[in-house]
Amino acid sequence: MLEINNLHVKLEEDDKVILKGVNLTVEAGKVHAIMGPNGSGKSTLSYVLSGRDGYEVTDGSATLDGVELLEMEPEERAAAGLFLAFQYPVEIPGVGNMTFLRTAVNAQRKARGQEEMSAGEFLKVVREKAKALKIDAEMMKRPVNVGFSGGEKKRNEILQMAMLEPKMCILDETDSGLDVDAMKLVADGVNALRDAGRAFLVITHYQRLLDHIKPDVVHIMADGRIVKTGGPELALEVENNGYADILAEVL
Amino acid sequence: MAVAQAKQDALAARLAGLSLPQGGWSAPARADAQARLASMGLPGKRDEYWRYTDPTTLTAAQPTPAALFDAGDETPLFDGIDRVRLVFVDGVFDPTQSDDPAAAGVEFLSAGADIHWAQGLYGVLEARGQTPVARPLAALNTAAATEGVLIHVTGRAARPINLIYLHKSESSDAILHHCVKLAPGAELTLLENGPAAARFNKVLEVEVADGARFHHIRAQGRDHERRAVTHIFARLGAGSLFKSFTLTANGVLTRNEAVLELTGDDAVAHVAGAAVGDGDFHHDDTVFVTHAAERCESRQVFKKVLKNGAVGVFQGKILVQPGAQKTDGYQISQSLLLDETSQFLAKPELEIYADDVKCSHGSTSGAIDETALYYLRSRGVPLRQAQSLLVLAFLAEAIGEIEDEAIAEDIRARLEAWLGRHGG
Numbered sequence: 040m041l042e043i044n045n046l047h048v049k050l051e052e053d054d055k056v057i058l059k060g061v062n063l064t065v066e067a068g069k070v071h072a073i074m075g076p077n078g079s080g081k082s083t084l085s086y087v088l089s090g091r092d093g094y095e096v097t098d099g100s101a102t103l104d105g106v107e108l109l110e111m112e113p114e115e116r117a118a119a120g121l122f123l124a125f126q127y128p129v130e131i132p133g134v135g136n137m138t139f140l141r142t143a144v145n146a147q148r149k150a151r152g153q154e155e156m157s158a159g160e161f162l163k164v165v166r167e168k169a170k171a172l173k174i175d176a177e178m179m180k181r182p183v184n185v186g187f188s189g190g191e192k193k194r195n196e197i198l199q200m201a202m203l204e205p206k207m208c209i210l211d212e213t214d215s216g217l218d219v220d221a222m223k224l225v226a227d228g229v230n231a232l233r234d235a236g237r238a239f240l241v242i243t244h245y246q247r248l249l250d251h252i253k254p255d256v257v258h259i260m261a262d263g264r265i266v267k268t269g270g271p272e273l274a275l276e277v278e279n280n281g282y283a284d285i286l287a288e289v290l
Numbered sequence: 291m292a293v294a295q296a297k298q299d300a301l302a303a304r305l306a307g308l309s310l311p312q313g314g315w316s317a318p319a320r321a322d323a324q325a326r327l328a329s330m331g332l333p334g335k336r337d338e339y340w341r342y343t344d345p346t347t348l349t350a351a352q353p354t355p356a357a358l359f360d361a362g363d364e365t366p367l368f369d370g371i372d373r374v375r376l377v378f379v380d381g382v383f384d385p386t387q388s389d390d391p392a393a394a395g396v397e398f399l400s401a402g403a404d405i406h407w408a409q410g411l412y413g414v415l416e417a418r419g420q421t422p423v424a425r426p427l428a429a430l431n432t433a434a435a436t437e438g439v440l441i442h443v444t445g446r447a448a449r450p451i452n453l454i455y456l457h458k459s460e461s462s463d464a465i466l467h468h469c470v471k472l473a474p475g476a477e478l479t480l481l482e483n484g485p486a487a488a489r490f491n492k493v494l495e496v497e498v499a500d501g502a503r504f505h506h507i508r509a510q511g512r513d514h515e516r517r518a519v520t521h522i523f524a525r526l527g528a529g530s531l532f533k534s535f536t537l538t539a540n541g542v543l544t545r546n547e548a549v550l551e552l553t554g555d556d557a558v559a560h561v562a563g564a565a566v567g568d569g570d571f572h573h574d575d576t577v578f579v580t581h582a583a584e585r586c587e588s589r590q591v592f593k594k595v596l597k598n599g600a601v602g603v604f605q606g607k608i609l610v611q612p613g614a615q616k617t618d619g620y621q622i623s624q625s626l627l628l629d630e631t632s633q634f635l636a637k638p639e640l641e642i643y644a645d646d647v648k649c650s651h652g653s654t655s656g657a658i659d660e661t662a663l664y665y666l667r668s669r670g671v672p673l674r675q676a677q678s679l680l681v682l683a684f685l686a687e688a689i690g691e692i693e694d695e696a697i698a699e700d701i702r703a704r705l706e707a708w709l710g711r712h713g714g
Contacts, residue, residue: 089668092660117670129665133683139666142679147670182683199669 040238041065041088041207046099048080048087057083059263060099065207065256068235072249073242074274075260076282081242082126084260085211089123090116103207117143118150122205124196126212131183136195139183140165144202168201172228189216190224197228208232209240214248226251246278261286297331303351304332308434308465315406316399319413323432326417330426339423342603342635343545343574348427348519353463353489356515356542364707366454367483367509368700373452376439380457380487381464383437387454391439394451399438399467408440411469415495415523419549423578428521428547431493435467438493443476443502450479450505455486457513462487468494472502474527479694480504485511485541490518500527500554506534507697509704510541514570517543522561528554528583535692537701538565538573539708545574552579552586552614562591562691566681566705567600567632568712574603575623581614581647590621593688595681596632597712607639610647619649626684627655678709 041064048058057080065071075081087094088101090113101108108116131139145155156164169179172194184192193213200208210229214222229239229252241252249257249271257273258265261282266289267273277285293301311320332349333340347354374394377387383398385391391398399412413432419425441451453468464487472478476499486492498504510518518541524532538544550559565573579588594602604623625634636653658680666676682705689705692698 091664091668112673113664113667114670114672114676117668123668125665125668129661131659131662131665131680131683133686134679139669139679142675143666143669143671146672146675150670150672203669 040067041101041103041240043101044099046087046101047097048083048094049097051093051095057263058087061263061265063258063265065238065240067206067238069255070233070239070241070252071256071258072254072274073240073258073260074244074277079260080263081260082211085123085209085242088209089113089121114146114150117203117205118147120206122200122203122208124193124200124208124210124213126215128184128192128196130185132185134183136181136183137165137179140199140202143199147203165202169198171231172198173224174198190218190221193217193221193225194228197225201228201232206237207240208237209242211242212244213241214243214245222248223251246274249274259285261289293329293331297334300332300349301327304349304430307351310434311436314402315404315409316412319409320433322417323413323429326420327426327429327433330420330424330429332426332430339576339605342605343543343572345427347517347543348489348491348545353461353487354515354517355460356457356488356513356517357460358457359485359511359513361512367704368452368481368697370700371450371481371696373450373481375452375454377454377456378437378464378466378486380459380462381437381466381490394449395441395443396451397440399435399440406440407442407471408469411471411495411497412467415497415525416493416521418525418551419521419523419578425521425547425549427491427519428493428523431465431467431491431521435465435493438467438469440468441470441478442473443471443478444473445476447478450481452481452483455482455484455490455511457485457487457511457516460488463489465491467492470494470496470504472496472498472504474499475501477503478505480506481697482506482508483511485513485516486518488516490516490520492518492520494520494522496522496524496532498524498526498530498532501529502527503531504533505693507692507701508535509537509539509701510544512540512708514540514542516541519545520547522548524549524559525551525553526557526559529556530554531557532559533691533693534561535688536563537704538563539704540567540571541573542570543572545576547576548578550579550588551582552588553582555583555585557583557586559586560589560591560691562589562688564593564685564688564705565602566595566708566712567597567602569598569600571596571600572603573601575606577606579608579619581608581610581617581619583614585616586614587618588620589691590623591688591691592623593685594625594634595628595684596625596634597628599631601632602634604636604638604653606637606651607641608649608651610642610644610649612643614644615646617644617647617649619647621651622687623653624684625655626681627657674713678706681709682706
């Protein structure tokens, strides 16, 4: 589903090279995890895939179901089925959470040539999905992420994912800032979306999250590259011994 | 103080182009206004109060012609609201397009009578508002206004009154002067919309008695080349409420002054504006709020969205007089500059002579939040739509000053349409 080949990326501003040849294939129905020390390029990878400004792709490609992502605008990538759950969800004062969600859902439907969801139907679906994530009506009325706690912000990301039904979901440190109960809620939300036609790329520092969202494949990223790939046991190895051994072995 | 020769000449030229109404109950007030005007002269661009806005085209003997705006098949503003419609075409009341004014208790400035209740109001608040800062164009209005409505509300008005200003002649020059008097406990919503004329000078005097409530919502019309200078003078009694909101989209030159005086304890005065300008657009909000009683609340909320060289001006003052304890004053003026060529000039002022007050003010200029834009786009919202959402979000605090949700929704829809036409 997601194919990244030899991806090289630098920061536009100060010429700093961040990704130095990332190769990664995520198949439909699978959950891949990326772990790695701080500064290894994990978040940059997620931003570049979703189309954030400020990065320059100097080489390589990234395709979603064979379609080149890197040429597309962020909204086109979203309509193509890519979703990034942000590490730091953005606060947007003045835009109601419900308005935001409905605008996004209908914009994507429009882009795919589908009919817009009626207000009634939308409300029904959103209520049901919000309830599963313990997001109350009050939170839906508030401006996007404004005054939300860390946990509420992350749950709100998962709600957006559930509503938009993307086929490729990237979760960027969705566990950061979450207590155990909140992490369980978020993981349940993600697991409910696991499906043969959908794939996940879970970026995390900790094994904890992977106890709840069981990965099929674990990658270790360091210095702008995937340096090691293995099964779920690789995450446990990191948890027990840190990155030092793995890095010493491969670099 | 002697008025400079150039100003005198300009005033003489301006007055020569007008046929001043004669006789009737308003004659003494008009004569007084003319005397005030003679002592002040018309504003010039070297006057401190006109530092950011060139008044030349507002004071010129003749108006600069303004092309008419074609709104196409767009639904008229406030159309879904049950209201009394009073239509003015280039400043002239048109009964054929209007509802029955008498049934709504509306009288007209032009109605001949020797004695009228409005004698206690017409030109009175305007004259009070001439100190400490001169407002000559308001005095000119009192002297020369040809038409206007006189509304005396004694209870709760059943329906809003909507003054609709159509612009049909490219060289029209309209001067309207309205007086609204709310008796104790009375309530009225006044709606105004439309460009009115190529050049429009309007004064609204509002007396809000104890416990009365006045809501004012206006939209100034989208004719690109129109010019307008407007003044609101309001005096608030104890426990009364005054709320005014203005939407300005387009217009080559607009100067909106609001002069509010809180004279009774526990009064509340809010004045807000949302202005959106693309290109040849100069919009000036000049506000002067005087707290002269205890425990009053005032809010000034002005937001401007500017692009392609548009200019926004805000001059806002809160004056807290001695003894006006427990005053709660708030003032915010902000601009969203959508490109590098647009400009926002702000002069916020506080002058406080009481020691137990709470006054805050803030003024900012900024660009659209790129991170928020990216976040919206990453959820599939196209660039232009995302920009529109963020612009509306920026204006939300000002629109939030409109209490009636149906009216607020109308204003929002109008803004969305504007943003659709002007590319986010």
